[in-house]
Amino acid sequence: MEKAGFPLVKPRFSSFPKITFDVDELHLEEIKSLPWKHPITEWRELGIKHLEIKRGIGRHPVIFIEIGNHNYVIKELGYDVALREVNNYKQMLGKGIHTLIPVGCVAREEAPLQVSTQVGEQYERNIAGHTVTLLVDRVLPDSQLYRRAFTFENRKRIWDAIVDLFVEMHSNGVYWGDASLYNTLIKFIKLDVPFIGKKTQLKAILADAETVEVRYTLSDSMRYADVNFFFESMEWINEDLRSEGILRDEFSTEMDKVYVRENYERLYEVAQRSKAFEQTSSLNMKQVLGTVREAVYLDTLQKHIEEHKWYLSEQKRSEIRFSDASQDWLSNIFIPMCELFKAEGVVDVFPGKTASDLYVEIMTHKYYLSQKKQSDVGMILAMRNYAKQFGTKKPPRGFWQRVSRKMLKILGVREQLLLNVRFNTEV
Numbered sequence: 001m002e003k004a005g006f007p008l009v010k011p012r013f014s015s016f017p018k019i020t021f022d023v024d025e026l027h028l029e030e031i032k033s034l035p036w037k038h039p040i041t042e043w044r045e046l047g048i049k050h051l052e053i054k055r056g057i058g059r060h061p062v063i064f065i066e067i068g069n070h071n072y073v074i075k076e077l078g079y080d081v082a083l084r085e086v087n088n089y090k091q092m093l094g095k096g097i098h099t100l101i102p103v104g105c106v107a108r109e110e111a112p113l114q115v116s117t118q119v120g121e122q123y124e125r126n127i128a129g130h131t132v133t134l135l136v137d138r139v140l141p142d143s144q145l146y147r148r149a150f151t152f153e154n155r156k157r158i159w160d161a162i163v164d165l166f167v168e169m170h171s172n173g174v175y176w177g178d179a180s181l182y183n184t185l186i187k188f189i190k191l192d193v194p195f196i197g198k199k200t201q202l203k204a205i206l207a208d209a210e211t212v213e214v215r216y217t218l219s220d221s222m223r224y225a226d227v228n229f230f231f232e233s234m235e236w237i238n239e240d241l242r243s244e245g246i247l248r249d250e251f252s253t254e255m256d257k258v259y260v261r262e263n264y265e266r267l268y269e270v271a272q273r274s275k276a277f278e279q280t281s282s283l284n285m286k287q288v289l290g291t292v293r294e295a296v297y298l299d300t301l302q303k304h305i306e307e308h309k310w311y312l313s314e315q316k317r318s319e320i321r322f323s324d325a326s327q328d329w330l331s332n333i334f335i336p337m338c339e340l341f342k343a344e345g346v347v348d349v350f351p352g353k354t355a356s357d358l359y360v361e362i363m364t365h366k367y368y369l370s371q372k373k374q375s376d377v378g379m380i381l382a383m384r385n386y387a388k389q390f391g392t393k394k395p396p397r398g399f400w401q402r403v404s405r406k407m408l409k410i411l412g413v414r415e416q417l418l419l420n421v422r423f424n425t426e427v
């Protein structure tokens, strides 16, 4: 009688290794030209051009190579994990989080492994996976980050970048699970945001997303787990520096941890409030304020748009919605003002500030002055007073009159009325 059940399938060994590419179309040709039938650790001998880059401490073989017009980083790891990692990068980039840019995943399947089990001989698939990413260049090397006698002031800038990354991730429901300086690349990035302008900023980039979980929401305990794990990793760095005999103070101290924790808590709260504000206003806060770092800016902006809403409702003789007022303010006031600040060179009077920084600071100054004077002073007077106090360069004669005239065109009747009131009472 015939036996029931499946027979033991003996694979055809001649067809191995089998290579599968799940790679971005743009890079497919270059990636396919690599010697995937061999483990990546053998590629140097096969003549593939390697870049001499020091990698952070980790578990897997990683190579940095140049092929065609691109520099790639290839990490060998389990196939399932590699697929998950590439997918994690894609999802995080979609949420605007600064991570590595994935090129794809490549599988090398070797002949199955024959294993003896209690139920007889079995074949197990034997697949190596590879995460391929674009090389992030001009990363600040470890030697600069930790080895130099870095003052607390210098370290703070690194912690600020790390805190920004944590806030970016956590407020988007992303849990890292392997947060450490070894899995973070730090570099200066030029940000060019519409209406905000160019800004150079120290940025932390998430490198190593095997353990990342992209969730809908993230519990407080998971957020704290990430931060606490990062604190632990600060200890490893101290250990490494000690064991390498680098004689200097610890890279991170209790004071650093307190700094990271306090800033993280504060900026996470601001990010949550910023998100809530985005919902009621339908404004993209990144576009308006860059990354909001102070809750007080949200309060002030709320008040500012309330005023605009009141003004529009008066004009229309009917109550308009906060989100409509916000959109109207964005396109008819904020954007034209920022463009004016750039075109007329107002930004040059305040080196280091973008047009949007200026708008927000003048707006904040307006509320400060108005409170002191017990009545609205308007944006133009606020700007003149702000420039008197904080401007670092003296513009040519007639500069402020010209800028004020142009501002008046944007701000309209209401601002004119405020100016008239001041003119009549104060001059």
Ligand SMILES: Nc1ncnc2c1ncn2[C@@H]1O[C@H](COP(=O)(O)OP(=O)(O)O)[C@@H](O)[C@H]1O
Pocket (backbone or CB within 6 Å): 054, 055, 056, 057, 058, 059, 060, 061, 062, 073, 075, 100, 101, 133, 134, 135, 136, 137, 182, 183, 184, 185, 207, 208, 209
């Ligand atoms: N695209 C990249 N650009 C620059 N450096 C990278 C890139 N990918 C990885 N690295 C470096 O290689 C190290 C090892 O990669 P990682 O994914 O962390 O591997 P492991 O799983 O072994 O920890 C990272 O810590 C980082 O220093």
Ligand SMILES: [Mg+2]
Pocket (backbone or CB within 6 Å): 057, 058, 059, 182, 183, 207, 208
């Ligand atoms: Mg790692």
